[in-house]
Structure formats: structure tokens, C-alpha cells
Amino acid sequence: MEPHGNTIVELGVNIDHVATLREARKGAAPDVIAAAKICELAGAHQITVHLRQDRRHIQDRDVELLSQVLTTRLNLEMAAVDEIIAIAHRIKPDSVCLVPENRAEITTEGGLDVAGQKSRLAEVVQSFHEAGVKVSMFIDPEPRQVEASAEVRADYVELHTGAYANVDGGGLMHELNRLVQSAARAINSGLIFNAGHGLTVHNLPPIASIAGLNEVNIGHSIVARAVFIGLENAVREILHVLHAARV
Numbered sequence: 071m072e073p074h075g076n077t078i079v080e081l082g083v084n085i086d087h088v089a090t091l092r093e094a095r096k097g098a099a100p101d102v103i104a105a106a107k108i109c110e111l112a113g114a115h116q117i118t119v120h121l122r123q124d125r126r127h128i129q130d131r132d133v134e135l136l137s138q139v140l141t142t143r144l145n146l147e148m149a150a151v152d153e154i155i156a157i158a159h160r161i162k163p164d165s166v167c168l169v170p171e172n173r174a175e176i177t178t179e180g181g182l183d184v185a186g187q188k189s190r191l192a193e194v195v196q197s198f199h200e201a202g203v204k205v206s207m208f209i210d211p212e213p214r215q216v217e218a219s220a221e222v223r224a225d226y227v228e229l230h231t232g233a234y235a236n237v238d239g240g241g242l243m244h245e246l247n248r249l250v251q252s253a254a255r256a257i258n259s260g261l262i263f264n265a266g267h268g269l270t271v272h273n274l275p276p277i278a279s280i281a282g283l284n285e286v287n288i289g290h291s292i293v294a295r296a297v298f299i300g301l302e303n304a305v306r307e308i309l310h311v312l313h314a315a316r317v
């Protein structure tokens with residue numbers, strides 16, 4: 071891989087799992103808004119939340135409050151369904167990341183099939199652009215999904231790093247290579263390239279070193295580390311790994 075100088079890669083912290091813990095008791099703790107502010111104070115560049123149709127973690131009120139109190143950016147992950155699109159249009163986050171959603175899944179499993187629904191997604195993208203909201207497509211690192219994302223005029227692609235994060239031994243270079251190739255294709259098509267899913271302090275460096283990377287979105291591993299070292303330290307730790315990989 072090419073060296074990259076010290077270009078800053080931004081960190082979006084996904085705080086869904088703070089809400090998962092809160093929803094385990096349907097109470098007020100832990101406070102999702104306080105968590106977001108701690109992430110910002112620790113240096114996160116963006117807060118990401120996924121307002122799922124089943125509302126299993128983040129609730130509408132969380133998104134509403136976050137849009138009022140964040141001093142960085144709010145990125146709303148969402149399925150491209152009418153109910154959530156209407157909420158996003160009302161709240162106007164800085165960006166939306168369109169993801170597939172399946173009620174039975176434990177977490178977002180695969181990338182969005184942009185190629186299979188281009189005309190509908192082009193309309194959704196246009197409606198968000200008219201509202202001043204940037205749009206990201208969460209896609210598998212496949213050429214046709216990158217091309218389709220450019221065709222529907224998305225601003226960003228977030229390449230799904232789940233297959234890379236979960237691979238055993240021999241397939242690692244293959245998965246990394248798919249990400250590198252798709253990143254280059256995205257940049258050549260005029261898209262901004264982000265990455266996310268399953269990233270940890272251990273597997274982040276090769277991803278952070280991919281040329282042209284703009285931002286990573288990391289959730290579960292930060293919240294899991296926070297149980298032991300605190301949220302502020304967990305964010306600082308991942309920022310340190312992210313930046314060390316770029317110098």
C-alpha cells in the first residue's frame with residue numbers, strides 16, 4: 071500500500087450500543103446524550119446513530135436531542151423506507167447513511183443493494199440534497215455497487231468492512247484488497263470513501279492506511295472497551311490507532 075502522509079481520517083462514533091444497554095431496562099441510563107458529548111470531548115468528529123424501524127436501541131427522541139446538542143456532526147444511519155425518510159427530513163442531520171435493514175438480524179449484515187434499486191435511491195438522494203443533507207451508501211466492496219452509488223449521485227460510500235473484520239487467516243489479504251480496489255474505484259468516480267463495521271484497535275491499521283480514506287465509523291468495539299477503560303479513553307485509544315496508522 072502507498073504511504074499517505076499525515077492526512078487526518080475522521081472518526082464517527084456509533085453510540086447505538088449505549089442505547090442497547092439503556093433499552094435492556096427501558097430506563098434512562100446510560101444516558102445516550104451524555105455519551106455523545108463525551109465522544110465529542112474525546113475528539114470524535116461525528117456521532118452516528120441508527121434509528122431502526124424496530125427501535126431496538128436508538129429512539130426518535132435521541133435523534134431529536136442529538137440534532138440539537140451536538141457540536142460536531144450527526145450522521146443518521148437508516149433504511150430507505152418512508153417512515154424513517156420522513157423523520158430524517160424533519161430532523162435534517164448533517165448526513166444520512168442508507169443501510170439495508172432486516173428485522174431478524176443482530177446487526178447490519180450486508181451492504182445495501184444500490185445497483186438493484188437505482189431509480190428509487192436516486193430519488194431519495196435528490197430529496198436529501200434538496201434538504202441540504204449529504205448521503206452515504208453503505209455498500210459491500212463490489213465494483214457494481216460503487217458504480218451504482220456514483221450513478222445515484224451519493225456523496226459518500228461507506229465500504230462495509232465486516233467481511234474483512236470476520237475473515238480467518240488466509241482470506242485477509244483478499245478482503246483487504248477488495249476494499250483497496252473499491253476505494254480507488256469510488257474515488258475515481260467522484261465519491262468520498264468512508265469505511266466501517268467490525269473495526270477494532272487490532273484490525274483498524276490496515277484500513278486506516280488505505281489511500282483516500284475520509285472517515286471510519288466505529289461502534290461496538292468502542293462501547294465494549296468503554297466498559298473497562300471508560301468511554302473517553304476508548305475514543306482516544308481508537309483515535310490514536312487511527313492517526314498512528316497514517317504517519
Ligand code: PXP
Pocket residue numbers: 084086120147167169177178208228265266267268269287288289290291
Ligand atoms: N457503519 C454502519 C453503516 C453500520 O451499520 C455499523 C453498525 O451499526 C457501523 C458502521 C459500526 O459497526 P460496529 O458497531 O461493528 O463498529
